[in-house]
Amino acid sequence: MADLSYTAFFGDDEHTFKLTPALIRELEAKCGSGIGMIANRLFARNFAQADINETLRLALIGGGTTPKRAHELIAAYVDGRPLVETYELAAKILERTLFGNPNEASNGKA
Incomplete structure (x- = not known):
């Protein structure tokens, strides 16, 4: 099964990001x-702020991350900050969700 998680530095530490079904x-x-x-x-680059924050x-x-801590991280490191600071991270998360990990070896199955 493809690993759809993405790990990156965000706010105060490395965090894992993953959108489950x-x-x-x-x-949505x-x-x-x-x-x-x-x-x-x-x-x-035609997004609403909610697209970034909620992603x-x-x-x-x-x-x-617990829902409470996720809310705290958004309040501390997203709200009131320039959108460009978190735009790229949100785009990477959605890219991984839609297309999977480009570094994962294909097993030959479609």
């Missing part, structure tokens, strides 16, 4: 669009 549904509900549209908006918050939860 249940969290993708939550992201929070942002009012399907995952493909959310990703397209980010990739085209990061929910992916932190999927990566093992």
Whole structure:
């Protein structure tokens, strides 16, 4: 099975980010669009702030961070900061969710 998690420094430490199917549904509900549209908006730099904030918050939860701590991290390191500081991270999370890990060896199955 493909590893869809992404690990990066965020805020105060290295964190793992992962959007599970249940969290993708939550992201879609929070942002009012399907995952493909959310990703397209980010990739085209035509996004809403919620696209970034909710992608990061929910992916932190999927990566093992408690919901309370994920909220605290967003409040401390995203809210009120320039969007460019977290845009790239949100785009990488969505890229990994949609396309998998480019460094993972293919097993020859489609």
